[in-house]
Amino acid sequence: xxxxxxxxxxxxxxxxxxxxxxxxxxxxxxxxxxxxxxxxxxxxxxxxxxxxxxxxxxxxxxxxxxxxxxxxxxxxxxxxxxxxxxxxxxxxxxxxxxxxxxxxxxxxxxxxxxxxxxxxxxxxxxxxxxxxxxxxxxxx
Numbered sequence: 001x002x003x004x005x006x007x008x009x010x011x012x013x014x015x016x017x018x019x020x021x022x023x024x025x026x027x028x029x030x031x032x033x034x035x036x037x038x039x040x041x042x043x044x045x046x047x048x049x050x051x052x053x054x055x056x057x058x059x060x061x062x063x064x065x066x067x068x069x070x071x072x073x074x075x076x077x078x079x080x081x082x083x084x085x086x087x088x089x090x091x092x093x094x095x096x097x098x099x100x101x102x103x104x105x106x107x108x109x110x111x112x113x114x115x116x117x118x119x120x121x122x123x124x125x126x127x128x129x130x131x132x133x134x135x136x137x138x139x140x
Contacts, residue, residue, distance in 0.1 A: 014084055017077035024070035031063045 005016040038056055043049050052060075101122060105115055 012084070014077060014080040017073060017080055020073045021070060021077050024066060024073050028063060028066035028070055031059060031066050035059045035063060 005011075005019065009016065009019075011019075035056060038059065039049070039052060042053050042056075047053060101119075105118055108114075110118065
């Protein structure tokens, strides 16, 4: 659902989830307003404030449902925000490593062939970083 809203409004899925949280919270507040109004009318008509009328049962159930939906959507929004922040952090760390490697290679004043060889070795190491024992081992 958030993906469709995000595409339709040209916003991020995280922003779409936050929008859904606002909507769900607004609906929960509206239902609570209905409950309060019905309870006021019940008491003004002489009803016991500690014994709500049976007509409130459906509104109490709706209130619980709206709050549950708001909480679930809020958790999804938080999770999505954490993922966005993690992606940004990883991108920045990757850019920092690449920049540091470029500065180190520049400081060595390598010729083109040596620079390509060094970058190839770094790339091979990074490609093998996710496999057991640090990736493929060079032949002896």
